[in-house]
Amino acid sequence: MLPLGLYLHIPFCRSRCSYCDFNTYVGMEDLYEPYVRALCREIRAAGQSPHLLIFSAAPRPHAATIFFGGGTPSILQPAQLGEAIRACRETFDLPGDAEITVECNPGTIDLRYLRALRSEGVNRLSYGAQSADPGELKLLGREHGFADVIAAVEASRAAGFDNISFDLIFGLPHQSLDAWRRTLNAALPLQPDHMSLYALTVERGTPLHDWVRRGDVPWPDPDAAADMYDLAEDVLGEAGYVHYEISNWCKPGRACAHNLIYWRNEPYFGFGPGAHSSSIRRRWWNVRRPADYIARIGRRESVEMGAEDIDERTSRGETMVMGLRLLQEGVTYARFAQRHGVEMRDMFGEQLRAGQEKGLLELLPDRARLTLKGRFLSNQVMTTFV
Ligand code: SF4
Known part of the structure; x- marks a missing residue:
């Protein structure tokens, strides 16, 4: 866990x-x-x-x-x-x-x-x-x-x-x-x-x-x-x-x-008005106004205002988009496989190769990360994974 x-x-x-x-x-x-x-x-x-x-x-x-x-x-x-x-x-x-x-x-x-x-x-x-x-x-x-x-x-x-x-x-x-x-x-x-x-x-x-x-x-x-x-x-x-x-x-x-x-797309719980939470498969967020939040808690009602399910394909893309923000660590193949039960190079082989050929991604023996050029064009790289 x-x-x-x-x-x-x-x-x-x-x-x-x-x-x-x-x-x-x-x-x-x-x-x-x-x-x-x-x-x-x-x-x-x-x-x-x-x-x-x-x-x-x-x-x-x-x-x-x-x-x-x-x-x-x-x-x-x-x-x-x-x-x-x-x-x-x-x-x-x-x-x-x-x-x-x-x-x-x-x-x-x-x-x-x-x-x-x-x-x-x-x-x-x-x-x-x-x-x-x-x-x-x-x-x-x-x-x-x-x-x-x-x-x-x-x-x-x-x-x-x-x-x-x-x-x-x-x-x-x-x-x-x-x-x-x-x-x-x-x-x-x-x-x-x-x-x-x-x-x-x-x-x-x-x-x-x-x-x-x-x-x-x-x-x-x-x-x-x-x-x-x-x-x-x-x-x-x-x-x-x-x-x-x-x-x-x-x-x-x-x-x-x-x-x-x-950045590693791991789970977090947010508490308080407007706070967002993310589990493995679901994201949800709270009511925004403090008085509303306090009143609902007082009545023992849920403070959840909205939620969305995250399918596995979306979650894998998010792991890449968030993880590539980490300029040294990038996304390690081991962490990706452990998190999603599939190899990153099997899932995103085409995107990784294209990013490498354009000089935007560096594929190391254990991880993928942005090159210096890729940092300036990070949006272009990220969109290929979503
Ligand atoms: S209003 Fe408050 S939350 Fe917003 S930037 Fe200023 S100190 Fe931060």
Whole structure:
């Protein structure tokens, strides 16, 4: 049985960033306490879920990681996050040293908070740093400055955290290559163990979308974003980071264990409003609004809003599409065969050969992975498998 990844959604933020289209809400402080109770009930109820029988008949199925995402998980008190961790440990068999990540907003936490979080068993922090440039942070609607990131990292280290990740965004309107270099150079001395770098996408329904549509702010330039990605590749490579996934770099041995579950197309359970889950054969997702979620849990009703069955052919394609995002690991023949009971080269021989001939795929003795050229044309490669 493959161990599960457990995702816990915290759908609250203090303010709304200009580019954000995540399932998160401001001004719902009254719901924090009932929400945590509802979340713990959903987690405990999952122990009796028929979906779990697919994995194991054991009283407590094996899980490998917990990831608090949002929203802003650090908006809750450490004791509230600790309650949810205890609900996970009661319901699932988690190793003592399981990776437990909390996404944090710099500027909203201090040493006392971080010490308490550490004592609740959290061992990995992911900071939404985004940029070191005050003007860019303002455009993004972030409430913190880069000085807050520095203070948060120092406090985190003092509290005993030795696994810290940063999110940074590039390809912003008006952003120059030099400005992006300055952000990278500001982040590196803080020695993050992991960095996730995302190109800005302008999502419909966000204030940023309105601004660019009105012409107040220029559309992000994809060529400039490509140059910034190349620069990050060079700068982070020189600093000793491994580029292990299309958007993620880490110090050796510090890949995000939770996200590896997604990229390896392994099962995960998501808890909270809008959270998605995936078992071997089925995907399902929860109602989106926190009040609706809490009310349904209170009435002991299902919070599932939708579901789809995944046929074996689709699942095999997804293993390739997700796995090829892993630039070093790729998709190993052994893992594919173990997961699907069929050899990758029998199933996708034609696609693998075509990708190799075009110089987009590298077929090693034990795995297939993207070449350097394939990384830039990854969409073209991925579509051949679906
Ligand atoms: S902190 Fe994150 S989740 Fe919250 S509004 Fe900003 S981008 Fe969205």
